[in-house]
Amino acid sequence: MRSIIDILKKNDIAPSMQRIKILEYLKNYKTHPTADMIYHALADEMPTLSKTTVYNTLKTFTEKGVLMALSIFGNEVRYEYNTNPHIHFKCIKCNKIYDLDKTYFRYDDELIDGHKILEQHINLKGICKECLKGEK
Amino acid sequence: MRSIIDILKKNDIAPSMQRIKILEYLKNYKTHPTADMIYHALADEMPTLSKTTVYNTLKTFTEKGVLMALSIFGNEVRYEYNTNPHIHFKCIKCNKIYDLDKTYFRYDDELIDGHKILEQHINLKGICKECLKGEK
DNA sequence: ATCATTGCAAACACTTTGCATACGC
């Protein structure tokens, strides 16, 4: 818990109950949740929590660089706590999102065709290991 | 125009005025438009066109594989006429989306960590050539 | 006491659904 507060302070975000819980959730459950999923996961233990606060908080966190907002597929925005750069793989059968090692793709130059690259988002889609098993 | 009809027929889609115009638009203007952009672009010459039809048509086209639906950044869905695989680069200054050659990134295996890869979406974000000029 | 955060309600934007009408073979 201490560490969550430290992360907030380090990023110029005043700690609050709501902010701590939301960040804690994203640090503990790396399931790339949507705002709605976070809201429902926390609503039980925080009955007065509002969806607005979840949206506000996610926006603040994203602006301050604590979180990454992902547009993987469809028009759902998902959030994840910033760790090492990696690839997202979404299974079209079970909809689970896996994190894969970035080294599978190689590209490190910061200039392509004269454009300055600041972010790389690599999203794969297919059938995951588990669902493949079931197919046979 | 003939060629548009051929594409529709080849993909088991019955040609209609609306479908022809929408596909024609996507073939001619490779601007990765949203459903709304397409609707507004065509509304002038087709006053009775409905947004529902645009949505229906884009859905049909995507299902039949004529178009690709892109979730590049944010929760906007954009469409493009299927051509060769390529990378999307979005400029954070002017919001323009550029198509880049896929060969910049190399990854051709269809299995990663046991997961079967069916689609690859590589989305880059940064400052484009033109906007870089203006910065100096 | 002051300033920021929270949270309700309403607004908004985008997309889908239900259904009656119109079109094309």
Add this chain to the structure above:
DNA sequence: GCGTATGCAAAGTGTTTGCAATGAT
């Protein structure tokens, strides 16, 4: 004439905004 495509209106999602109440220092 029959089956499909179209398009209006309404409903459904996901997200943002306005603003009053609350909380922290």
